């Protein structure tokens with residue numbers, strides 16, 4: 001199996017990284033023209049491993065083109081890893097933070113950034129400590145003379161991983177998604193809560209705007225960069241397919257015999273990935289696989305789908321973060337839909353009313369259906385809420401709710417009817433939450449999710465207020481509405 005981004009043994013010190021591949025990529029980058037670096041990444045076909053599979057070279061070129069006149073851009077490494085079923089970014093960082101930091105320095109050279117921020121999570125203190133230690137070593141060895149490298153430790157919320165919410169947190173606010181994408185509006189001033197907080201200027205390609213863009217890339221995406229710069233695009237393409245070159249770091253969990261993380265060639269089948277990494281299904285029978293909660297369920301009939309962006313899209317699903325949550329025959333599909341729905345309804349920030357309100361209602365209808373026979377009007381209401389939840393949605397979370405829950409209901413058409421039968425047995429709820437850690441081949445889920453209320457408190461009852469209203473009224477400043485008023489509040 002190729003080992004390109006997930007080192008087989010943890011690299012414990014900078015000198016060990018230097019003795020292996022370390023330093024060659026960044027040295028090459030510093031003697032290259034930015035456009036050549038971007039051309040190399042584009043030619044490699046590297047696609048973002050954070051979920052959307054967006055071409056990395058195109059993103060870098062866009063950020064470079066949108067630079068601001070006075071303020072340099074920032075490279076942000078997205079290490080939030082909030083996707084249920086995913087543990088790959090933390091695994092990569094724990095095994096070798098130097099590779100990721102080196103990749104980020106190369107990205108900074110390509111887009112003209114003078115700072116790198118590694119955005120990590122308070123719920124992963126081991127990762128924060130490991131990365132900080134690596135930064136200290138690299139700083140002492142003189143790696144950061146051109147570019148400052150820092151760590152920002154963000155909250156546990158799922159939305160923290162959404163790229164514009166991530167920028168909000170780095171700018172000192174709450175993880176509520178913005179309208180402007182990172183290539184139109186990056187960071188005002190790292191660590192300064194007030195600077196440009198309410199400005200709505202966007203970076204533009206005329207070089208005349210004040211707010212610089214930021215490059216946001218996932219940990220695994222950035223971990224691929226040094227190898228590509230040192231070995232070239234053709235080497236990168238030796239593994240994988242034309243449209244999905246390279247490797248993929250997958251996490252297998254749920255109903256598999258064991259939980260685990262491994263780097264596999266793109267194009268391996270989903271079934272083989274589950275067998276290799278997870279030892280197959282615990283009960284012997286897989287009825288489906290959820291790629292986190294970002295893409296529709298893949299049913300048992302399609303388990304031989306190659307793990308590539310194009311093949312999963314053809315099925316109407318998606319790669320997401322390579323999180324393969326195995327669903328075995330013991331799982332009740334309505335309970336699964338309810339678990340997904342509750343997670344997404346709770347994690348919605350409520351800036352867009354349908355996302356929060358329809359989301360909560362969908363989760364409630366499904367929850368009621370688990371314990372008491374649902375009526376026909378419940379299903380009508382459920383379908384209607386699933387149709388309207390995306391109205392006015394600012395980020396993809398609402399669409400995820402619509403498509404993932406909708407896909408489970410469609411994949412198991414008899415499940416709702418079985419609950420509707422008189423005397424149907426109540427189903428066991430399914431917990432959908434982030435993986436806190438993997439211990440002895442067992443995925444331990446974030447226990448806090450069970451008590452998290454839709455207002456993002458852990459109180460006994462929910463206040464009914466949306467997190468965006470309850471927690472931080474300054475969020476509206478980012479919407480470009482009454483910006484000056486918002487600053488003065």
Ligand SMILES: Cc1cc2nc3c(=O)[nH]c(=O)nc-3n(C[C@H](O)[C@H](O)[C@H](O)COP(=O)(O)O)c2cc1C
Pocket residue numbers: 047048049050051052053054059078079080081082083158159160161162163164216217218219221222395396397
């Ligand atoms: C609700 C939501 C949560 C997300 N969480 C993460 C995350 O935890 N880590 C991540 O890398 N990307 C996450 N993303 C995707 C990011 O917005 C963004 O697309 C990604 O960091 C871009 O990096 P890439 O191009 O290297 O994939 C999330 C997106 C959404 C809508």
Ligand code: SF4
Pocket residue numbers: 159176177347348349350351352353355356393394395396397398
């Ligand atoms: S779509 Fe949902 S999660 Fe995204 S910004 Fe709107 S309310 Fe928040």
